[in-house]
Amino acid sequence: MTMEPLRPILFHPHIPSIEYIEQTLLPDIYEVRTARTIPDLAEAIKRLGIRGAPALGCAGGCGVALSALITKADSLPEFLDQVGSDADLLRKTRPTAVNLFYGIDHVLTAIMSSQTIEEAKSRAVDAAEEVIDADRRTCHAIGKTGLEVIPDGARILTHCNAGALACAEWGTALGVIRSAHEAGKNISVYACETRPLLQGARLTTWELLRDGIDVTLITDSMAAVLMRKGAIDVVIVGADRIVSDAVFNKIGTYMHAVCAQTHTIPFYVAAPLSTFDEESCEDMVIIEERDPQEVRKVRGCVTGPDNVPVWNPAFDATPVHLISGIITEYGIFTLPRDIETIKQLKKGKDMQRH
């Protein structure tokens, strides 16, 4: 039986609202929630009800469109002012995943030259729908590109959740895994649990079991031993931001990359062009630091003394020399070698938009 495609974020311009799968409750509770205001949406993003770089891009884009639809203003400048300040509120939710800013800016740019409020509303809806449709198409294209790095029989390690739940559909790292499964390759996956918020344990395993893909859950500290035993053929992870010299992804990714290099295992990143921030370098990126309580407690259960100091960065940077390739909708690239090609491709996309 084929499952319905998993679509964690839907935009309903006629209501107007944004519907999303509440990811903090999975896997025990599958609940679809609705954001009707920008503060509602911002709150859902901050507490990771909506999460994952491409999904954040969709949320940002749809959020600006939602703001355009619900804003009541007497003049176009007043209207644009209100939408701009809602966009700023969304920008402040999470600092690392660049797709959030890409989605917000895509819709803002589309409405800026409007002559009337009605025109701006209609442009905002079209642009938000474009962000979602493009992400769906892109993830399927990434999946196809990635087929060449997944041999039949591959045992794949992944970290965090770079699946359909992190995108509009299909996924990036899990998109490659899904495409390999769909192409009839006999693959199996080790999903790292991904402390402290367990996106791997809760979300990746749930997605893969749902699709009938062979998955085994391990704690993050078990990955190195599996690599040493020769039980991993390839590592594939997603990305939150790719700069000229590093890939930012969920905390723990760097550790897997170092281990993979030691054991000569290929280490791939799967991400759309919208995750590249190619003009920046590692030092320029803000890594989100989250609430210490996320480490002292796991889903309400105490895991450390209430007064113990905690360091809780949500992401780490993996230097590009540890990465075998970046699987995108346009092919597989390596950095720094292909940085100019990436710049050209992004310029080309910008030209198409204007």
Ligand SMILES: CSC[C@@H](O)[C@@H](O)C(=O)COP(=O)(O)O
């Ligand atoms: C396709 S999504 C890739 C990344 O966004 C994912 O690996 C990740 O780090 C998500 O972090 P999260 O904090 O859950 O938003």
